[in-house]
Amino acid sequence: MTTDDRQPALRTATLDEIAGRATPGAETVTAVIQQTVRRERVADYERWLKKVVPIASRFPGHRGVNVIHPAAGSLQYTITIRFDSLAHAQDWFDSDARRQLIEEAQPLLEAQEKVETRSGLEFWFHPPAGQPxxxxxxxxxxxxxxxxxxxxxxxxxxxxxxxxxxxxxxxxxxxxxxxxxxxxxxxxxxxxxxxxxxxxxxxx
Structure with missing residues (x-):
């Protein structure tokens, strides 16, 4: 998949024009997804995760995925996926590909997933579970x-x-x-x- 982020006009822009532009990619957007898995379907869910990550990485603006596995005694997975802009994050979340993946995952989950989108300082200062x-x-x-x-x-x-x-x-x-x-x-x-x-x- 290609993007339309290239701007040919930059090839002939002056130094002052470029210096006056906003720095690209400064406002990284992070989506935090929490999914609680059925105990008997953990192995199936792990296989599903291996399918999701490479598909997400092919979307424009993708900046990486981290999967936080459950603590002992828990079945809640936390997935953080980063994009370089809110628009690119929305493209992934509104895509038919992601809808199809969520349909595949639904039988593996105890409940609907929880999704939060955060950017900049808001993400850095998001408290751990149970903390004010x-x-x-x-x-x-x-x-x-x-x-x-x-x-x-x-x-x-x-x-x-x-x-x-x-x-x-x-x-x-x-x-x-x-x-x-x-x-x-x-x-x-x-x-x-x-x-x-x-x-x-x-x-x-």
Whole structure:
């Protein structure tokens, strides 16, 4: 399956025009799916999962799937599937392919699946089951504790690295690259791990 995300006009755009554009893919959307499986159908469900993941990965904007297996004594599976935009996530959830897969899975489930769609900070600060939501001031402080050092260090390091390349060291281009680096580090590397590390304080 192909996408229409390519934009030929970018080939002839000036540096200032590109620097003024929004950073692509910064607002990753994560769908969290919870499914409780019939005890006698777990093996069938596991086979069904192996079928779902490669099909989902062929949809535009797909950014990965994680399957969290049930804790001891539980039969609830949690599936997180990430897309680069809400529109691409909606394409998957509204597709005939997914409807067919859910029809196949229905006899294996104890109840209807639960689906939540979250993006950005909302996903990072979603509490574990049974925990109250994180207080706003804690979300603010935790995010600030990451943003502050990143916005100090990343631009300085990039400025030093890009200085020998005049085109890349232009203010607009350098600022775009620094912003993209900070967002990428936040979304893909730091915040998912940091919020887990600080969970005891965050949800207290």
């Amino acid at each position: 939501p994180a207080k706003r001031y804690k979300q603010f402080l935790l995010t600030l504790s990451v943003i502050y050092p990143l916005t100090m260090l990343v631009p300085a390091v990039l400025h030093w690295l890009l200085a020998p390349v005049p085109v890349l060291s232009l203010y607009g281009v350098e600022h775009l690259l620094a912003s993209a680096a900070v967002v990428g580090l936040m979304v893909y590397l730091i915040m998912p791990r940091y919020t887990r590390l600080m969970a005891r304080w965050l949800y207290k």
